[in-house]
Amino acid sequence: MTLKLAxxxxxxxxxQDSYTLDGYRRHDGYTALRKALTEMTPDEVITEVKDSGLRGRGGGGFATGVKWSFIPQGDGKPHYFVVNADESEPGTCKDIPFMLANPHELIEGIVIGAYAIRSEQAFIYVRGEVTHVVRRLLAAVREAYAAGFLGKDILGSGFDLELVVHVGAGAYICGEETALLDSLEGRRGQPRNRPPFPAVEGLYASPTVVNNVESVASVPSIIRRGKDWFRTFGSEKSAGFGFFSLSGHVVRPGQYEVGLGVTLRELLDLAGGIRHGHRLKFWTPGGSSTPLFTEDHLDVPLDFENVQAAGSILGTRALQVFDETTCVVRAVLRWTEFYAHESCGKCTPCREGTYWLVQAYRRLEAGQGSEAELEKLLDICDNINGRAFCALGDGAVSPIVSSIKYFRDEYLEHLRHGCCPFDPARTTVWAPALTGAY
Amino acid sequence: MSTAELGLPRVPAKGYPQDVVDRLEPDADAVIARYPVKRSALLPLLHLVQAEEGFVSGDGIRYCAEKLGLSTAEVTGVATFYSMYKRRQVGDFHVGVCTNTLCAVLGGDEIFAELKAHLGVGNDERTAVSPEGRSLTLEHIECNAACDFAPMMTVNWEFFDNMTPDKAKALVDDLLAGRPVVATRGPAVCGFRETERILAGFEDRREDAVHGGGSAGPESLVGLTIAKQRGEQA
Incomplete structure (x- = not known):
């Protein structure tokens, strides 16, 4: 059976106007909101989303409806609905083009979600380095207020909601939901101890839902077309569709929206394959924090269970594809430098560990040292993994441990040569095409 | 030699002159009014003072602290945590080159090296002012969520997709010469300080700017295009 796109x-x-209110309304925009507010109770909305099987699209994979159901009701405290639009995981590039092209579907999902958890104040926390996306969000929120989809007594339902676009300032760690909340409170973005979880004590110590952009944006179609429709995509435990973002050495990189459980082989077929004259070497299934895969994993169904069974994590479905011209040591060194730069400094294993990883890696990449260096690297990884305050530490070691597992000999080759045996000029998009003589 | 280099404490910032305070006040109050708790306004306020001066100065920190009832130490602690707040004057344009792994491998490293040589500056350094009166700050940046358009660059955090060393050099030449530059997925680039006001949460003063660049870049449409060709819909 050939793959069906969704x-x-x-x-x-x-x-050309998909990002405007008019453009969105031509495609059933805000009809799900009307249905939710006029035909459904908040609890019915939560049940529908829970039964759809929608799981968090920001990497965690936690059931969205279940998260909503954790918000205590009748507690007399304000509730907050926060969208995590801090998309910064290396390789991940789905929420940014989505918000550029269709910010209203996100807003519709926010209003429905806030209604469900009885929240009257919502925020979109968007990373700062995306001026044009900020522009589109600000305009869309203004349009939604003017049309009565935000503000007081929305669609005559008596439900009120204020929505603020909050722009970050450059910190990968703020994608971690408790760091995001600290940042939104005007502090350094550092993760919090859990418990208490945000559902109990989140923003301003009040019950808070934090959801990824794509998770929230999936809600209107679920309400509009029903949980059973949503379940026709994906599998029992990984229901629905999602963006698979192909980048790197493929003929047609870009966004492919399909049911969960697709394989890289099927996606490469759509994307025209690896660039001409080259072959697949390694890839990330869900961003740089997910352990690398190789050619051996071309047929792993990309859903939560199967990717985990194969030794990685579905993450954000950010498929960064590298061909045989790429030095895996160079690639992982660069990610390691990224984690060291982005470590927030709160906990010792991550702050010190990522620093020393970079030092060891730079020596290895330059072909200096001995095989003992490799063991030292793994030893540092062992002292970070599972011991750091948040998942950044675990993410930092994922590409290292997996690359040594699959490409140990390539590391040793650096040591034998006393330098990197690869030519970086051959990896670029403007490198001359191979003639087949290689 | 400044006192800072001798390791002595810096003299406390005097704060903005009254005319600057008067000009900032309506915007700052609008920012604060967005939030149920005042301190949440700190990040946008720091963007706002960066819009005023092109960096976060001691005066700017003091302004934020006084508006929010915080100490200058608390504000400094936040300002120095986030990489977009600059401690030194940024040029008329901030130019970013993504050198995270994917972009680096696809050519970002080469672009960044060539730009440094072309402009005669290092990372996070500002060029001299051009004869046309423009300067820019060059910085290598982390993944900016445009991997399918790699190698990518930014000018004032607007996207420039599918770059090459030649396109990159022409881009900075145009910026320094004062020629108009249009983002691949965005409008004509405005100045760094005007951009920072948008990031403080205020809409672009140019009405049509929001439409610049259209709905989506070609890479964003590859899946949809194939689906339409095959007659597939969800």
Missing amino acids: PVLSRAWDE
């Missing part, structure tokens, strides 16, 4: 969130991106 353009839902991307259905109108090829229209």
